[in-house]
Amino acid sequence: MLNNTALLDLTFQALADPTRRAMLARLTRGPASVSELAQPLSISLPAVMQHLGVLEASGLVHSEKVGRVRTCRLEPGVLSLAEQWLNQRRIEWEGNLDRLGVYLESMNSGGEGHEDGK
Amino acid sequence: MLNNTALLDLTFQALADPTRRAMLARLTRGPASVSELAQPLSISLPAVMQHLGVLEASGLVHSEKVGRVRTCRLEPGVLSLAEQWLNQRRIEWEGNLDRLGVYLESMNSGGEGHEDGK
Numbered sequence: 105m106l107n108n109t110a111l112l113d114l115t116f117q118a119l120a121d122p123t124r125r126a127m128l129a130r131l132t133r134g135p136a137s138v139s140e141l142a143q144p145l146s147i148s149l150p151a152v153m154q155h156l157g158v159l160e161a162s163g164l165v166h167s168e169k170v171g172r173v174r175t176c177r178l179e180p181g182v183l184s185l186a187e188q189w190l191n192q193r194r195i196e197w198e199g200n201l202d203r204l205g206v207y208l209e210s211m212n213s214g215g216e217g218h219e220d221g222k
Numbered sequence: 223m224l225n226n227t228a229l230l231d232l233t234f235q236a237l238a239d240p241t242r243r244a245m246l247a248r249l250t251r252g253p254a255s256v257s258e259l260a261q262p263l264s265i266s267l268p269a270v271m272q273h274l275g276v277l278e279a280s281g282l283v284h285s286e287k288v289g290r291v292r293t294c295r296l297e298p299g300v301l302s303l304a305e306q307w308l309n310q311r312r313i314e315w316e317g318n319l320d321r322l323g324v325y326l327e328s329m330n331s332g333g334e335g336h337e338d339g340k
Contacts, residue, residue, distance in 0.1 A: 221245060
């Protein structure tokens with residue numbers, strides 16, 4: 105079982121490629137066979153299998169072979185983990201801006217008070 | 223100027239490393255010098271500079287040297303682009319689940335209707 109740090113490493117690594125992002129975008133609309141994934145990408149099946157390997161290593165995608173067809177499914181929990189990490193950074197950033205705004209406002213009010221008191 | 227695809231490639235690549243994520247997490251709390259970034263990470267300044275190079279190449283971080291101090295700042299727009307990409311996938315995934323739910327419900331109602339009509 106991977107810890108969250110290792111999972112985020114592999115997930116962001118998997119996301120750092122336009123072909124893999126296109127495969128994920130297709131899988132958000134529902135499961136697909138490897139051929140269905142390959143078709144709009146104009147790349148060979150071995151190349152798709154290689155990208156699929158990276159997506160599976162991160163846990164973003166799970167595939168299962170039944171007969172001659174390998175069906176791939178998105179694992180939304182892993183995608184969500186990466187989204188949460190980014191979301192958390194934005195919340196911290198916005199919180200920091202808010203605190204800066206309050207501070208600047210208090211400085212401004214203080215300044216005005218000083219002017220009034222003159 | 224990088225297009226969005228190239229920007230996402232570089233951004234997710236930059237995010238695929240725990241040291242770089244720690245540097246970003248620090249910068250969401252406000253600007254920091256390279257020494258301040260290095261201090262909690264227990265890594266050498268050259269190693270921090272190398273990670274900083276990757277963060278700057280993606281546009282996630284901007285740094286400026288004034289005198290002997292290089293100050294680093296987060297560029298929240300690039301972080302937001304990556305978050306939006308993941309957010310969009312989740313919306314599509316949830317929309318897909320909703321449509322499946324409506325479909326299953328309609329199948330269920332149709333089935334009951336059929337039973338009633340017997």
